[in-house]
Amino acid sequence: MTEAATTIVGSYLSPYVRKVLVCLELKRVAYRIDPIVPFYGGDEFAGISPLRRVPVLIDDAVTVSDSSVICEYLDERYPEPRLFPQEPAQRARARWLEEFADTRMGEVIIWRLFNQLVIRRFVWGEKPDEAILAKARDEEFPAILDYLEREAPAAGFLFGNVAVADIALAAFFRNAAFVKYAIDSTKWPQTAAYVGRVLDLESFRRLRPFEELLLRTPITKHRAALIEAGAPVSEETVGTEVPRRAP
Ligand SMILES: N[C@@H](CCC(=O)N[C@@H](CS)C(=O)NCC(=O)O)C(=O)O
Missing domain, CATH: 1.20.1050.10 (Glutathione S-transferase Yfyf (Class Pi); Chain A, domain 2)
Structure with missing residues (x-):
């Protein structure tokens, strides 16, 4: 695994976040996760994700949202193993x-x-x-x-x-x-x-315990529960305690 210079903003319960995490796992790129439910994103979240959607990727080169954009970026930056056919x-x-x-x-x-x-x-x-x-x-x-x-x-x-x-x-x-x-x-x-x-x-199976944990945990306790369970949670968060609706 590389050093964790990549952060993914978004909950383990989102299929779009899951898609990106599985790509990172397959490519053995180390990452941290800021596991917010998008409705709980604060002002800073709107700054990095104008549609207030997850996932967002933040690394040393770029901050970008949308799972398809992120997966294509990951495939170009970390080509092994290739996750798009070449033909x-x-x-x-x-x-x-x-x-x-x-x-x-x-x-x-x-x-x-x-x-x-x-x-x-x-x-x-x-x-x-x-x-x-x-x-x-x-x-x-x-x-x-x-x-x-x-x-x-x-x-x-x-x-x-x-x-x-x-x-x-x-x-x-x-x-x-x-x-x-x-x-x-x-x-x-x-x-x-x-x-x-x-x-x-294996890359999907590794995420399951964290998904199952979140399903039985109140949203405002997600972050603390994941830290206790040993998930690679980021030190900083763009989440808040009060939900708000997307634009
Ligand atoms: N096209 C986006 C869709 C992402 C998306 O819709 N994520 C959901 C979470 S599963 C979200 O953030 N929803 C919040 C909202 O739309 O307000 C992608 O592929 O990343």
Whole structure:
């Protein structure tokens, strides 16, 4: 591992943060994490992340947000192992599948399921909207799985070695699992096996204890609980104790 000159701002519970952390783990780049839930970011957070979203990467050369921008930067700065295919057509397909994960799976798994069941309850103290939940569960999530069933490889990963596209897709299924949505392996066998293989990578497994700890810890205690559990928490934080809504 290199010396920890890289800080990631964002919670272990975010799939976008998870994608970046798995890339750092695979590349064996040491990092610190400022594990804020984005709604709890203070003024300084808005300064480094104008959309008030996580993740943000801060290192000796750049401060930049957006998981796709960060992963591409990491692949250029730390080329081993390569996390994007080199052949142009495969690279385009890899970018598309990453985009599908970040946009469509983000809408359904984060902004419908996880938002309704976790964020509304624990951040804003609101009840879930049952109609939104039912549509996500009965129509939108199955449509995502139907698409992935056509794309998922029968063995191994999408492009031979593991790539950012595999990581981005699989990262969302951790959040689905947090709200008790699993892939039905009788309906989507190829996707269930493929996602299982990706999530079984050591780089994903290493993050799990911290994710599970946060799921049972009140948000304002996340930082202290992670320090006690031995997570690589940064000395400084851009977080506050009071949530505020994004622009
Ligand atoms: N395109 C961004 C999306 C990041 C994102 O939406 N992160 C969520 C956390 S899972 C967030 O910060 N949400 C706060 C908000 O939108 O107010 C990326 O890939 O990093």
